[in-house]
Every structure is written in C-alpha cells, then in structure tokens.
Amino acid sequence: xxxxxxxxxxxxxxxxxxxxxxxxxxxxxxxxxxxxxxxxxxxxxxxxxxxxxxxxxxxxxxxxxxxxxxxxxxxxxxxxxxxxxxxxxxxxxxxxxxxxxxxxxxxxxxxxxxxxxxxxxxxxxxxxxxxxxxxxxxxxxxxxxxxxxxxxxxxxxxxxxxxxxxxxxxxxxxxxx
Numbered sequence: 001x002x003x004x005x006x007x008x009x010x011x012x013x014x015x016x017x018x019x020x021x022x023x024x025x026x027x028x029x030x031x032x033x034x035x036x037x038x039x040x041x042x043x044x045x046x047x048x049x050x051x052x053x054x055x056x057x058x059x060x061x062x063x064x065x066x067x068x069x070x071x072x073x074x075x076x077x078x079x080x081x082x083x084x085x086x087x088x089x090x091x092x093x094x095x096x097x098x099x100x101x102x103x104x105x106x107x108x109x110x111x112x113x114x115x116x117x118x119x120x121x122x123x124x125x126x127x128x129x130x131x132x133x134x135x136x137x138x139x140x141x142x143x144x145x146x147x148x149x150x151x152x153x154x155x156x157x158x159x160x161x162x163x164x165x166x167x168x169x170x171x172x173x174x175x176x177x
Contacts, residue, residue, distance in 0.1 A: 017064065017065075017066060017067045019064065020064060020066060020067040020068050023065075023067075023068060023077065024067055024068065024071060024073075029075055029076070029077055030077075030078050030080070031077060031078070031079045031080065032080045033061075033079070033080065033081050033082065033083075034082050035081065035082065035084065036083070036084040036093060037057055037083050037084070037093065037094045038091050038092055038093055038094060039054050039056070039057060039092050039093070039094040039115070040056065041054070041056075041092070043087055043092040046092055046115060047087070047092075047115075047116060049115065049116075050095075050114050050115060050116025050117060051114035051116070051117060052114050052115060053095070053096040053098070053112050053113065053114055053115060054094040054095065054115045057083070057096050058081075058096050058098060058112070061081055062100075062107065065079065065102065068102045069102055069105060070105065071102075071104070072104055072105075073103070073104065074103070074104065075103065076101045076102065076108075076125075077102045077103065078099065078101050078110075078125055079099070079100045079101075079102060080097075081096070081097055081098045081099075081100075083095055083096055083097050085113075085116055085117065085118060086116070086118070094115055095114060095115035095116055095117060096112065096113065096114070096115055097112070097113045097121055098111065098112040098113070098121075099111045099112075099121060099123040099125070101125055106132055106133065106134055108132050109129055109130050109131040109132070109133075110123045110124075110125050110129050110130065111123040111130065112130075
C-alpha cells in the first residue's frame with residue numbers, strides 16, 4: 001500500500017521505478033494506492049467535466065508502473081488508485097480513482113471514475129474489463145491506452161493516449177477518434 005505518492009522531492013531518477021520494482025520483488029498481486037493527487041489543469045476548466053477522468057494523471061500513474069507492464073509474469077496484478085477529488089483552498093484534486101489489472105504487457109481497465117465523481121467504485125475483476133491496452137516494446141518506455149472499448153457518450157472515451165519518455169520528461173499525446 002502506498003499513500004500520497006507526490007513527485008515533490010523525488011530524488012531517484014525517473015527510470016528507477018522504486019515502487020513498481022518493489023511490487024515485483026514482493027510478488028504482490030494487489031496494490032492499493034491511497035492518494036491526494038492534484039491536477040495541473042485550471043480549476044475552473046477542470047471542474048466543468050466532472051465525469052471525465054484526468055487522463056494526464058492516469059497516464060502518469062501508469063508510467064510509474066512501467067516495470068509491471070513490461071513484466072512477463074503470468075499472474076494479474078490488480079492496482080487500485082483511490083484518489084481524492086474536489087477543491088480545497090488552492091488545491092484541485094484530480095479524482096480519477098481507478099481499478100486496473102496488469103499482466104504480461106496488457107493493462108485492463110476494470111473501472112475508472114471521473115475527476116469530480118464522489119462515488120464508490122465497486123469492481124468485479126472476474127468479468128470482462130471495460131478496456132484493454134497492450135504494451136508495445138520500444139527503445140524508450142511507452143504506454144498506449146485506448147478507450148475505444150468503452151461504451152459511453154462521454155467525450156474522452158474516443159481518445160487514444162500515447163505517453164512516452166523523453167529523457168526524464170513524459171510526453172503525452174492525445175488523438176481523438
């Protein structure tokens with residue numbers, strides 16, 4: 001279990017992936033992250049779309065779990081992101097709580113809440129996930145997350161998100177289908 005993993009004062013290089021490597025070393029099959037992660041977006045614009053997840057935040061969390069995605073293990077690792085939502089003072093929390101399954105280069109999205117949804121996310125990981133993504137091996141860490149399998153009228157569900165590393169800086173690209 002990890003609580004409030006803020007990048008403030010991270011001193012290890014980006015590619016050290018200490019937490020992800022610890023998960024693999026301990027052979028954990030359930031990872032629970034209790035977070036108070038804030039968004040970088042403008043609070044007013046951010047709050048206009050409460051049912052949309054903060055894709056920048058979700059992409060960042062997935063990038064930090066790159067070793068799990070690249071792992072060739074046969075067992076699925078369930079990752080629960082429980083993130084705070086709402087605005088308090090100058091802080092705008094990203095919401096976007098999610099339950100993901102990671103196994104052999106595949107990320108399964110079992111459920112994800114929007115940035116402003118104050119709901120209880122109840123997931124059965126024995127049923128088909130809402131979306132899947134395959135890791136594509138490249139010389140640099142890359143994650144592709146496609147939402148085309150979601151059945152929703154929400155605008156973000158047609159989005160393909162590509163995240164790659166340029167040195168120690170993440171590059172995020174969105175393409176709408």
